[in-house]
Amino acid sequence: MMPRRPGNDLLRMVMRGFDAATAMLVSAFYFWCLPDLAFGFGTEYPLLIVAGSLLLPATGEIFGLYEPWRGRSVFSMFGTYFASWLTTVLLISAFLVVTQSGYIYSRLWMGLSALSVLAVGLLARGLLYGYLRRLRARGRNIKSILFIGPAANAEQTRQRLAGMPYIGYRIDRTIDYDRDDQVLEAVVQLARESVFQRDFDEIWLSFPLSCGNTVKALADRLIGVPVNVRYFPDLSDVRLLNHRAAQVADMFSIDLNYSPLHGPARIVKSIEDYLLGTLLFVGFLPVMLLVALAVRLSMGRPVLFKQYRHGLDGKRFKIYKFRTMRAHSATDGTRQAQRNDPRITPLGRWLRRTSLDELPQLYNVLQGRMSLVGPRPHALDHNAFYKDMIVKYMQRHRVKPGITGWAQIYGLRGETRDVGDMERRVDHDLYYINNWTLGMDLKILALTVKRGFFNPQP
Numbered sequence: 001m002m003p004r005r006p007g008n009d010l011l012r013m014v015m016r017g018f019d020a021a022t023a024m025l026v027s028a029f030y031f032w033c034l035p036d037l038a039f040g041f042g043t044e045y046p047l048l049i050v051a052g053s054l055l056l057p058a059t060g061e062i063f064g065l066y067e068p069w070r071g072r073s074v075f076s077m078f079g080t081y082f083a084s085w086l087t088t089v090l091l092i093s094a095f096l097v098v099t100q101s102g103y104i105y106s107r108l109w110m111g112l113s114a115l116s117v118l119a120v121g122l123l124a125r126g127l128l129y130g131y132l133r134r135l136r137a138r139g140r141n142i143k144s145i146l147f148i149g150p151a152a153n154a155e156q157t158r159q160r161l162a163g164m165p166y167i168g169y170r171i172d173r174t175i176d177y178d179r180d181d182q183v184l185e186a187v188v189q190l191a192r193e194s195v196f197q198r199d200f201d202e203i204w205l206s207f208p209l210s211c212g213n214t215v216k217a218l219a220d221r222l223i224g225v226p227v228n229v230r231y232f233p234d235l236s237d238v239r240l241l242n243h244r245a246a247q248v249a250d251m252f253s254i255d256l257n258y259s260p261l262h263g264p265a266r267i268v269k270s271i272e273d274y275l276l277g278t279l280l281f282v283g284f285l286p287v288m289l290l291v292a293l294a295v296r297l298s299m300g301r302p303v304l305f306k307q308y309r310h311g312l313d314g315k316r317f318k319i320y321k322f323r324t325m326r327a328h329s330a331t332d333g334t335r336q337a338q339r340n341d342p343r344i345t346p347l348g349r350w351l352r353r354t355s356l357d358e359l360p361q362l363y364n365v366l367q368g369r370m371s372l373v374g375p376r377p378h379a380l381d382h383n384a385f386y387k388d389m390i391v392k393y394m395q396r397h398r399v400k401p402g403i404t405g406w407a408q409i410y411g412l413r414g415e416t417r418d419v420g421d422m423e424r425r426v427d428h429d430l431y432y433i434n435n436w437t438l439g440m441d442l443k444i445l446a447l448t449v450k451r452g453f454f455n456p457q458p
Contacts, residue, residue: 012066016057022120024053027113044104060084074129085118136168148175149206187221194225206232261399277365288359298347309377312400317369320360324348361403373441374402375429389419396429406432409447
């Protein structure tokens with residue numbers, strides 16, 4: 001049996017020292033280089049340099065900056081470092097304001113020092129993160145896992161880890177779950193043998209939610225083994241929408257059904273919508289005026305087609321499009337446009353083919369009722385029909401509807417001839433919701449011009 005490796009503790013100590021040394025050396029460097037700064041000011045500058053250098057790793061501890069990085073996103077790590085740096089800057093600024101000593105220090109020196117510390121810290125972490133990923137992908141710096149759970153879960157986890165070798169985890173031992181008494185007996189023996197020495201670094205449990213009592217019993221028996229014990233719920237039999245772990249009222253929960261576009265992500269997407277939406281609205285305004293004139297001259301009034309649709313969380317809003325059909329009465333609900341549909345005028349057919357009829361929805365985006373990218377909003381009676389035919393259908397309303405979307409750039413638009421067509425569209429919509437990033441939105445907008453702007457569908 002090999003003892004537990006102390007590498008993580010050493011790396012944390014090194015990073016604490018590195019952050020303190022970086023802040024001290026960078027601040028001292030600018031102190032010596034900038035003109036008109038000298039020790040004639042007394043000890044104020046050296047004291048502030050030392051205080052700031054020690055404060056940065058202290059705030060980093062509060063934010064979990066020195067927790068293991070393994071398995072974490074590099075952007076999450078960057079965000080944690082930025083939060084620690086910003087808190088340090090704010091605390092120092094508050095101290096200078098309260099003590100009315102800010103006039104002593106050069107604003108240029110403080111600004112250059114703070115920004116350089118941020119840049120060096122992010123650069124160093126990015127380089128170290130990349131180095132460790134390459135190291136682990138070559139089979140070094142690996143954490144050995146003891147996996148306890150059904151054999152199928154162990155195999156599935158092995159396959160996922162094999163697809164991400166840079167994570168640095170490897171399942172070396174398993175205790176397969178068949179019966180409660182069998183697995184409990186094996187774990188009791190394991191706990192007895194692994195108190196002081198062991199040949200694994202972490203224990204992973206993976207059981208369905210229905211095995212809650214088994215998980216509790218295993219956790220009680222493993223409490224004497226001084227390693228991380230992680231529980232990965234087997235949610236394969238539960239219908240999910242971007243699940244996550246959360247803490248509510250000091251209680252831990254697993255959110256089985258939530259939209260990822262909350263908090264910072266929602267702010268980023270809103271900024272994207274308002275910024276790009278304004279630019280596109282202004283840029284296309286001359287085109288919209290010409291289209292409106294053409295519709296008015298060829299079809300008369302009204303120029304715009306207005307209809308209620310379901311938006312975020314199923315709330316109704318009024319959508320705007322340029323009218324493409326002759327006036328008609330919908331006596332039996334909303335009928336989808338079909339190829340060679342006699343209701344569509346020649347101008348309307350061209351507007352639909354070029355997607356120019358969708359341009360007024362930029363106003364819906366500026367209203368905050370739609371996004372540039374998201375699941376396309378369907379007619380109310382279509383939603384009422386498909387919500388009973390496709391169980392996960394209404395989950396596409398967990399985000400704002402969009403002018404274009406992941407489904408549209410793959411040609412899933414226009415008439416749906418059967419439920420299977422709509423299911424494929426919904427699958428693409430949910431994939432977008434589950435995997436949203438700003439980069440994904442920009443990719444969809446770029447591909448819309450290439451694939452989606454010219455629409456062969458009616």
